[in-house]
Amino acid sequence: MTTPQTEHHDGTSDATPGGYDTERRPGELGFALLMLVGSAVLLWSAYGISGFQALSAPGSVPMATTAVMVIAALIVTLKTARLTLVSGETLARDILPGVVLIFLALLVGYALLLKPLGFLPTSALFLTGAIKILGRRGWGFTLGVALGSLVLIWLVFRIVFSVLMPAGIVPEAEFIQFFRTLIGGQG
């Protein structure tokens, strides 16, 4: 089949997975080993469910699938180990560059703050920080875009999809009630 090269060799879809056919990327062997160890732990855990009690036991399918995982991971690891490292790529530049790490930190920070601080303040902080880092534009642009899109998202999801996010320190419900009475409806 015609094999189009994916941008930067990171897979965008199943039709064109990332990586190289004949070389390995930085960290690929480590990942393969991690998968192997992880699969082995899962297989052990699956064995603990019901052992070899019966073919229809709750542990049978988990044991079979994790056994497949171990075998597949082993083959992948052995194959990967035999390949030569692709030249010109480094882990720090091509797989985990600084910006990715920063965003991972931002995401974890978001998840941690969401409950205590509430959706609106956390998202405002997140969007402002993220757009500032990526866009490298002035504060006017950053704040305008971040807060503007946040208001839009909040309106769409709160009103149209009626999704309830943690309110945190912002009295959201009172806020909506205030506007409802202002418009004149009974709410």
Add this chain to the structure above:
Amino acid sequence: MDALLAFLTVFTQPELLLLVGLGTFAGVYVGAIPGLSVTMAVSILISFTFSWDVYPAISLMIGIYMGGVYGGSRTAILLNIPGAPSAIATAMDGYPMALRGEAGQAIGVTTVMSFIGGFVGIAALALAAPLVSDFALKFQPRDYMLLAVLGILLVGSLSTGSLVKGIFAGALGIAIGAVGRDPLTFAERFTFDLKLMESGISFIAVMIGMFGVSEALLQLHHVDKKSVRQTIDRIVPSLATVRKHLPLSMQTSTIGVIIGALPGTGGDIAALMAYDHAKRVTKKPSRPFGQGAMEGLVAPETANNAAVGGAFIPMMTLGIPGDAVTAIMIGALFIHGLNPGPMLMIDKPDMFWFIVGALVMANFFMLLFGLTGIKLFTKIVEMPRAVLIPLIMLLSIVGAYAVNNSITDVYWMLGFGVFGYFMRHYGYPLGPVILGVILSRLLDDNWRRAIISEREDLGRFFHGVFTSPLSTVLLVAVVLIFVSQTPLWAHAKARLARKDKA
């Protein structure tokens, strides 16, 4: 008569019509913007629409699906960046056409061909699904099990990647789906004695992580890429052009339907296979392939839209997803208390005909939006990634949280996002993971039902398999896929070739 009424539901209810239109419009954008994919959009949407009725929710998703598969072609032609995976093949000849100043023509042909392909797919769905579902009633539990395994294997074997990695991904998905208390015996599985693992891992968190956050993280590598401006004129293609490519489009639509209908494989793979087919059968392309051959546009674009209808066939008749998007839709139907499969087709045929109607409508909307509104589309595609990426991440988090109002789901989502990011870098396909998660229950239940009915006897089980033609065919298919990927097969092929020469 009931079927006709159900089919017309979407046409008679303005609200549904609007949602399909809105979905298609959004879908074309989602498809056209590199970094936003249909799978991502639909998985995030599940969590937002779960409080809705099932018809409006499905209407929106179908619109996005149809529009998104088409929308990817726009940036593939104009910028040589496929906006969606299904448009990867489109870039190979579309961009050279645009370089020659024929962008308008390329877009026009693409739009009309997507429309034709879409219809072939829908027609195949409407005709084949009722037949398949009658047939599906005869399926034994073991057949479902074999089909599920087959679907997971097909992704790895039909794509250009490695089958072993595909198998690993599929098995991982099944294991993820098994986490929590076993519904039959209440035994704990993979919980590691943690309370929060007992209820299992939300499949929506897995999906949003894998397709939303991991894609957004990946896009961070491409933040600084600038888009190129192109002038577009003359969109609507002449009838002669369409007629000239009709025979090819019918062949490639058929490829699209078949690949779409095979469990697990969808438009992206169909488009690549159709492109290869066009290269093989077109004796005199308008220009050499890769340099702006019209045939190189026709083939993938008909195939990927035909695959949409095709993918619904196994989803509606067997409850086995035809591709990643239908896997997510099955998840959406689960949430609404519906269980896709032959019984749904019998109990609620309305649902099926409604989906067919919505697809038809979405296909018309796609043609409409495709041939008009070009200016608007080029504008939105220029939306800077610096804004887009944070927004996708925010929506992913909101989406993961919204389903169960649980912060744990957000952590799972982020975990799978990072995991998926590495998987993409190292060439592991993500589709089989989702397929595995969705099919885990089905596989487990059917295996246990099958083996219990054979009194725990493997000998009897295989006797059953080999005395049923269907089971035998499925088992042989599974085995063949395995063998075709081993060195043994290449060896045998080489020997055969040598014999032919001698």
